[in-house]
Amino acid sequence: MIEMYHFWDSPCCFKVRMVLAEKELEWTPHLIASVQFDHFQPDYQKLNPHCIVPTLIHDGQILLQSGVIAEYLDETFPKMGLKPESATNRALMRQWAHDEQTYLFPLIITMSFNLMMTLREKAYGMEQLQEWSKRHPDQTRAQNYLNRVSSPINQEAVDAAADQFAWHIKRLEKQFEMSGGPWICGEVYSLADISVAPILDRIEYLDLMSVLKNSPRVAEWFNHVKTRPAFHRASPPFEYRMWGPKKPIPQKQVSTDAPYGSFPSV
Numbered sequence: 001m002i003e004m005y006h007f008w009d010s011p012c013c014f015k016v017r018m019v020l021a022e023k024e025l026e027w028t029p030h031l032i033a034s035v036q037f038d039h040f041q042p043d044y045q046k047l048n049p050h051c052i053v054p055t056l057i058h059d060g061q062i063l064l065q066s067g068v069i070a071e072y073l074d075e076t077f078p079k080m081g082l083k084p085e086s087a088t089n090r091a092l093m094r095q096w097a098h099d100e101q102t103y104l105f106p107l108i109i110t111m112s113f114n115l116m117m118t119l120r121e122k123a124y125g126m127e128q129l130q131e132w133s134k135r136h137p138d139q140t141r142a143q144n145y146l147n148r149v150s151s152p153i154n155q156e157a158v159d160a161a162a163d164q165f166a167w168h169i170k171r172l173e174k175q176f177e178m179s180g181g182p183w184i185c186g187e188v189y190s191l192a193d194i195s196v197a198p199i200l201d202r203i204e205y206l207d208l209m210s211v212l213k214n215s216p217r218v219a220e221w222f223n224h225v226k227t228r229p230a231f232h233r234a235s236p237p238f239e240y241r242m243w244g245p246k247k248p249i250p251q252k253q254v255s256t257d258a259p260y261g262s263f264p265s266v
C-alpha cells in the first residue's frame with residue numbers, strides 16, 4: 001500500500017505524483033493544508049522531522065525527499081522505467097535532478113513567496129493567518145512567516161531570481177543540444193524530465209515564461225511533457241492552486257468553509 005502526505009500546489013509533491021501516475025500506481029492521499037501549518041503538527045513531525053512534504057509511506061516504510069522517493073518508486077515498480085540505459089545518461093539524469101533541488105527549486109521559492117504567498121494576507125486577512133500561526137511550534141518562525149507574507153512584493157528579488165533561472169535554462173538548452181532530445185537525457189523519458197517539469201509548471205503559473213525566450217528546445221520539451229497523460233493526472237487541480245498572477249484572490253474575504261486545502265477563486 002502506498003500513502004502520501006502532500007499538498008497539490010507543491011512542485012516536490014508534483015514530481016512524486018508524476019512518477020506514481022507514469023507507473024499507474026494507486027495511492028492514498030493525505031492532504032496537508034500548509035497555510036494552516038498541518039505539517040508542523042506533532043503527528044506529522046513524527047513521520048517527517050523536517051516538517052516538509054512529500055512524505056511517502058510504502059508498506060509501512062516511511063520515505064522522505066522527493067528525489068529519493070522518485071528513484072525508490074522507479075526501482076521498486078519497474079513498469080515504465082524512468083532511467084536511461086547508459087551509465088553516462090543516468091549520471092546526467094541525477095545531475096539535473098540535483099540541479100533542480102539545489103538551484104531551480106530555491107529560485108522558484110523566492111519568486112513564489114513574493115508573487116503568490118503575499119496574496120494570502122489579502123485573501124484571508126491577517127487575523128485568520130495569526131490564528132493559524134498559533135499552531136506553529138516555533139513562534140519566532142511563525143512571526144517571521146507573518147512578516148514576510150505581509151511585506152510588499154520585492155520585485156528586485158523576483159527579477160534577480162528570474163535572471164538566474166534563465167541562466168540555468170540556457171544550460172538546459174545546451175543539454176538538449178548534447179543529448180539530441182526529445183527528453184533531457186536523450187531517447188528515454190526519465191527522472192530528469194520529471195524533476196524539472198513541475199518547476200517549469202510553476203514558472204508558467206507565475207507568468208514568467210519569458211525566462212525561456214532564448215531556449216526554444218526547452219520550450220518545445222516542456223510542451224511535449226505537457227502532452228503526457230500522467231502529467232495531467234499529477235497536475236494540481238485549479239481549485240487547489242494557490243493564488244498568484246494567473247489566479248487572482250476573490251473579491252471578498254475567503255471563508256474558511258472552502259474545501260480543505262483549497263484556494264477558492266470565487
Ligand SMILES: N[C@@H](CCC(=O)N[C@@H](CS)C(=O)NCC(=O)O)C(=O)O
Pocket residue numbers: 010011012013034039051052053054064065066067101
Ligand atoms: N528537498 C525536499 C524539499 C521539500 C520541500 O521544501 N517541500 C515544500 C513544498 S514543495 C514544503 O514542504 N514547504 C513547506 C512549507 O511550504 O511550509 C524534497 O524534495 O522533498
